[in-house]
Amino acid sequence: MEDAHNDARFRDNPLVTGSPHIRFYAGAPLVVGDGLRIGTLCTIDTTPRRLEAWQRSTLVALGRLTVAALRHRRRNLEDALQARSWLERELEASNTELNGILDQMPIEVSHVDRNLSVRYMNRPLMRTQGEGAQRLIGAPLERLIGTPTAKAEAPHHVAVLAGEAQRYERKLYLPNGQQRHLTVHLVPDRRGGEVAGFYSFDVDETAQIKAERQIARAAQRFQRLYERSPALLCAVGADGRVMNASQRLLDWLGFSRDQMLGRRWQDFLRPSGGTGSSAVEDITGHTLERSPFLARSANGGLLNVEVSSAQEYDENDRPHVLLVLTDVTDRDRFARELAAQSERLEVTLTCIADAVITTDLRGCIVFANQAAETWLGLDSGQISGLRASQLLRLAPADEPTETWCLDTALKSCLRMGREHTESGLALMSPNCRDTRTVRLAIAPMRRPGGDPIGCVMVLSDMSEQHRLTRELAYRASHDSLTGLLNRGAFEQCLAAVLAERVVAAREHVMLYVDLDQFKVVNDLSGHSVGDRLLVEVAAAFRRWLRVGDIAARLGGDEFGVVLRNCGRDMAHALAESLCQQLNDLRFAQDGRRFRIGASIGLVLLEPGRWGGTAEVLKAADVSCFGAKEAGRNRVHIYRDEDVCLQQRCSDMDWVTRIEHAIEEDRLLLYYQEIRGLAEPGSQHAEILVRMLSETRSVLLPGAFMGAAERFRVATRIDRWVIHNVLRTMREHPQALARFSRIAINLSGQSLDDFEFHGFLREILAEHHLLCGRLCFEVTETSVVNNIQEASRLLADLRGLGCAVALDDFGSGASSFGYLRTLAVDYLKIDQQFVRGLATDAVALATVRCIQDVAGIVGMRTIAEGIETESTGEMVRSLGVHYAQGYHFHRPEPVTHLLERHAEAHPAEPDLIPQAALANADTRVIVGFG
Structure with a gap:
């Protein structure tokens, strides 16, 4: 590449645009013999240029030389690496083996x-x-x-x-x-x-040192425990001699350590009973397991033990035997006691009348005693395993048609872990026809750890008690003579009727029935005949009653009836029919035929009219009184506007006031002196009663005694008077010492009240030392009306040492006829004769006659109502023994007498021993005046 800037492939390359700013590149590939390209031999420049042909040839030649050099070096490196790799593998194997050894x-x-x-x-x-x-x-x-x-x-x-x-x-x-x-x-x-x-x-060495220390400490502890253990331990060597013994064993046998160690074990132990000589070999044979032995104590006594043995080795691997002795004296005693207790329990469960049944967790019967077998009509083999609820069918005794789930009670007892008691259940068993009323008590049974294992049930036969309870409930609510409801039950029923939500279509009526001639039957033929008559009257009531009506005997010859759902007209017609039925009733006894009738008071139980049962009964009694006042043997409907009934209500209000006065202690004791005429120094006293009104004014007996007599609360007043007179005589003997007798009046009701008779006998027995000073006054009329009961009571009083006075004598038509049969000490001449002595020849003759008759029968006389000196002289001339009246002394509170005595004798004690009263010749008389 002559210029990278002109080559689209490299124009944007970072090595071109940035350092080192490459512009020119020429390279020849480096290819080894197997065709592997291992790199490139290249030349670069920052200036664009072009290679000549010879420069290209040179670059290629250099590349070949470089490949040849690299190939030679590669061979040398491969030889060196191969030798080094072998050494490394050997070293690694050696190190791995060494490290593995060190790691393990x-x-x-x-x-x-x-x-x-x-x-x-x-x-x-x-x-x-x-x-x-x-x-x-x-x-x-x-x-x-x-x-x-x-x-x-x-x-x-x-x-x-x-x-x-x-x-x-x-x-x-x-x-x-x-x-x-x-x-x-x-x-x-x-x-x-x-x-x-x-x-x-x-x-x-930590674990080893720790183990060695633990072993050492364990050995020390073992030795201490061995010597001080409460267990009876003994170690016997292979030679049969005692090597060691616990202190407890030494103390138990009474030996010292020196006396026991080194001696043969036979000196202290020997087999018990029929164990034989084989047991002796067992000690060295290490096979004893709770074997019976006799241990000899230091005093020569033999003790029962069980011996177990175990073979042990000492630190030198020498064998010895460890003997563990168990004192079984207490255990044997406990076993005997447990056997005796088990026998007693078994006998008890067999003999008790209660049925005892145990169940498992499923409610199945595990055990049943003999009583349970009898109740269920099955033996134990037939009962065991059956569900208790299959054999014990329980229901409330008062609702036998309902069921009581026994399974639920058993599960609840187990779940709650508490006892469960249920009374008043009727027990019925499919295999026994008898139905019992039972009391069921269920309690959980537990293992010592507290886990439940079942329940125990105790069924007590309460049939007789349940019957007695029902009978007592019946007697508590019914009159024992007639079988009708009694007054308490009647008042409850009447209260329930009054509490009902009355609607227009439902009206109720109460009848108050009082027999008219019942007292005649009682007086002429006695109480037993009267009782038979009441039974027949009750039978007449039952025949007359409608379904749903209520009848009760309220007391004596009085009955109450509630007519339910009965209007006024219908109730009046029903009452008239009852009146007629009782009028038609004829009762024969000893050749006599008695005819009785009834006075009936009718009260409408109008809604919202009455405040309670007391108010209804009061109105019914008032209306019955109206029927009697109108001529008897009739029906009287209660009306608020009746004048005579209003007076009756007034009397009943007095009854309430009297009762409150008694409860609040507002009755007052007064006294009036009785002077001796034949013996001027002799004095008696008659105790009188007054009532303190709500406004603190003093009321005379005439204001309240009539109502008390009519409504039968006079006996309560008699009780109060007697109790307080005796207390005063006991606490202030010297203040009353001048009276030779103290008289107490008894009402006619008290003579006819057997409960009062019991009270009087009991309180006089408690104050027997005072009886010789007491005199009880009864009116001639009350005695005649209750001749049998009165005669019996008066005789009893004289038997206790008390005197008896017949008050108002001469007022009756046949006064002298009773003197032969009555036990009386004094006759009190009625004041109607005494006051007319100066002007009435008949009165004079009557008093003279009474005095003569009293002298014949050995009685003393007392003239009442003397208000003038001349009258007093006349009775003295007639030979009357005692005189009483305003001329001699006006009645005054007993407290005045006590206060005067206390002022005159400030240092005299209030109380003196009752024994001193026995020799006093002072007596006292009590009455209403």
């Missing part, structure tokens, strides 16, 4: 030159150094082993470079705090008679 060695190998630079590390050493190991090749030795170690080992490095091999120990501290123990061997690297460096062979 369990030691760490390194090569260090004379400058103490690391030139080689085998694979174990590389692994030890970690990821940065490759960078240590060519680095100073101190980087490999650490500067402190390099300085400490410097003398060894100097010696090995001088041609002397070295061996020493090296300790390395790793970053994790552990130590490495190395044995280092330094070997000189001799080359051409000179030391070019050294090889370091590092043997890791």
